[in-house]
Amino acid sequence: MYRALTSAGLIATLIAGVVAQRNRNPSVFDFPEYPPPGTPPPNQTIADSVAPIPANQTGGDRALTGLKIHVDTGKYGPPLELVHAYFNYWPTGVGVSSDGRIFTCFPRGNETFTLAEANSSTTEAPFPNQDVNTPPAFANASNPGYSIATDKLLYVQAVVVDGKDRVWALDTGRPRMNGTTLNAAVPGGPKIVGFHLDGKVFQTITFPPAVVAADSSINDVRFDLRGEGFAYITDSSPQHPGLVVVNLTSGESWRHLDGHPSVLPQPDFIPFHNGVPFYWHHISPNEVTPFNLVTADGIALSPDGEFLYFTPLAGRRLFRIPTSVLKVQPSSTNPNAVLLANLAVQNMGDIGSHADGLESDNQGFVYLTAPEHNAINRFNPKTGMVEPFVRDPMIQWADTMSVVSLKSGGNFLYFTSNQVWLAPDYQNGTDLRTKPYALFRVPIEGGKNTFV
Numbered sequence: 001m002y003r004a005l006t007s008a009g010l011i012a013t014l015i016a017g018v019v020a021q022r023n024r025n026p027s028v029f030d031f032p033e034y035p036p037p038g039t040p041p042p043n044q045t046i047a048d049s050v051a052p053i054p055a056n057q058t059g060g061d062r063a064l065t066g067l068k069i070h071v072d073t074g075k076y077g078p079p080l081e082l083v084h085a086y087f088n089y090w091p092t093g094v095g096v097s098s099d100g101r102i103f104t105c106f107p108r109g110n111e112t113f114t115l116a117e118a119n120s121s122t123t124e125a126p127f128p129n130q131d132v133n134t135p136p137a138f139a140n141a142s143n144p145g146y147s148i149a150t151d152k153l154l155y156v157q158a159v160v161v162d163g164k165d166r167v168w169a170l171d172t173g174r175p176r177m178n179g180t181t182l183n184a185a186v187p188g189g190p191k192i193v194g195f196h197l198d199g200k201v202f203q204t205i206t207f208p209p210a211v212v213a214a215d216s217s218i219n220d221v222r223f224d225l226r227g228e229g230f231a232y233i234t235d236s237s238p239q240h241p242g243l244v245v246v247n248l249t250s251g252e253s254w255r256h257l258d259g260h261p262s263v264l265p266q267p268d269f270i271p272f273h274n275g276v277p278f279y280w281h282h283i284s285p286n287e288v289t290p291f292n293l294v295t296a297d298g299i300a301l302s303p304d305g306e307f308l309y310f311t312p313l314a315g316r317r318l319f320r321i322p323t324s325v326l327k328v329q330p331s332s333t334n335p336n337a338v339l340l341a342n343l344a345v346q347n348m349g350d351i352g353s354h355a356d357g358l359e360s361d362n363q364g365f366v367y368l369t370a371p372e373h374n375a376i377n378r379f380n381p382k383t384g385m386v387e388p389f390v391r392d393p394m395i396q397w398a399d400t401m402s403v404v405s406l407k408s409g410g411n412f413l414y415f416t417s418n419q420v421w422l423a424p425d426y427q428n429g430t431d432l433r434t435k436p437y438a439l440f441r442v443p444i445e446g447g448k449n450t451f452v
Contacts, residue, residue, distance in 0.1 A: 043388050046076040074374070077390030078442040083414065085122050085436035089113075090423070091416045093220075094439060095161035095168075096404040097197060098448075102439065103127060103167055104416070108138075108155035109176040115156045115169050122436070127167070128199025138175040139183060146214065147173055149188025151204065158220045161402065163450025166202070167195040170221045170233065173212075184214040192221065192231060192246065205231075205246060211253045215239045219297055220357070220400070223248070224305045224451045230327060232308050234263075234296040241295030243310070245326050254329045256341045257321070263296035265314030271354050272372050273397070273421050281428040290314075291426075298358035300366050302381070303449050309348075309366050309379075311355050318348040318355070318368070318379060348379065351386050356420070359401035359413065361446030367413060369398035376401070376415065376442075390442050397421060405447040414441045 050068040058064035089106040096102050102118040113126035113133035126133045135152035158170040173189025174182045190212040194203040217237040224230050229248030242258040257263050269292045271278050280289045294313035309320045325344045330337040353370035360366050366379040375391035376398055401415040422432035
């Protein structure tokens with residue numbers, strides 16, 4: 001008995017020694033992989049979920065069938081509300097009044113109107129009437145390749161409802177011929193026209209050819225009605241990229257940032273839509289190129305009117321410039337105006353997608369359409385960061401946005417979804433779009449900037 005106990009004790013002692021030795025010599029893997037967890041950044045998993053793998057995607061392996069794998073849901077943010085469906089023409093711009101009236105513009109080829117108001121959830125009527133939308137001609141009989149000067153609407157590219165509930169139409173003066181060719185503009189064709197909600201014109205401003213050239217392509221516009229009042233316009237022309245500034249009191253206009261790097265496209269820009277790389281398939285000449293021709297496009301004002309935000313469509317960077325330098329008209333008394341404006345541009349960084357439209361609310365957020373992500377994001381000037389806002393597979397190229405504070409209650413962001421990259425211009429003459437085009441809205445925290 002004594003010997004047995006002694007053997008058992010010896011064995012126990014040996015085991016204890018081994019354990020102690022192991023404790024003194026831990027495994028090379030025996031250390032924490034990460035430091036203690038902190039607070040993760042917000043919004044990192046708002047589009048994430050898990051979903052079971054179907055049996056037909058596991059090669060019949062029962063151990064794999066039904067396993068839940070991390071997936072992208074394709075959605076985040078407030079739910080979309082479909083407000084209007086366009087079965088007739090292809091929409092670009094949208095503006096919404098405080099009483100909920102919806103105004104839309106359409107690129108002009110053989111379309112019978114280029115500015116319209118929704119008169120049901122699926123139809124539109126010319127605004128203010130068909131006569132204003134019917135010029136005497138589109139082509140200049142005495143000057144082939146050019147359009148005409150007229151007080152009628154030729155090709156409205158943008159429509160904005162301002163802080164006084166008035167409707168502004170930005171007319172490029174360059175209607176399309178044969179579906180593809182833009183007629184060159186002549187003075188008196190390009191213009192901004194202001195309408196009261198009853199359809200009466202209260203102001204029309206045209207541009208001298210030194211400000212809006214024959215091959216200019218004025219694209220989007222924002223209005224600041226304070227003081228003398230100013231309008232800011234992007235010129236997206238490959239030949240004349242820049243910004244146009246208009247004094248709404250005097251009617252004078254001038255240019256800034258002509259050819260500045262901030263308004264130029266990225267030469268080798270290749271966007272991705274629905275996960276597919278997009279190359280421009282030109283109709284004539286029949287060639288494939290990067291999507292690198294569209295210059296300064298989206299535009300928005302900060303709530304205090306101190307900064308104008310803008311971005312080229314063919315690129316993924318956001319810029320801004322103090323409006324104080326834009327309001328200075330280049331002249332013999334202000335010979336350094338152009339130089340000072342060029343030096344004042346601020347690069348706000350990469351925004352993760354090219355952006356077609358920009359819009360702002362009275363909380364200071366700058367909303368950015370994100371066609372590459374089927375989304376709309378927002379830039380927060382207080383943090384310098386791009387924040388996710390809304391994403392949904394139904395957002396098929398958000399084009400133009402309009403913030404409205406409705407009299408009936410609620411603040412909303414309206415936006416057109418129009419499948420731009422599938423249009424014939426970019427697909428060698430083939431129309432790959434699917435009707436209807438859509439107008440959505442989502443609720444937002446901030447309200448409309450009135451700029452009055």
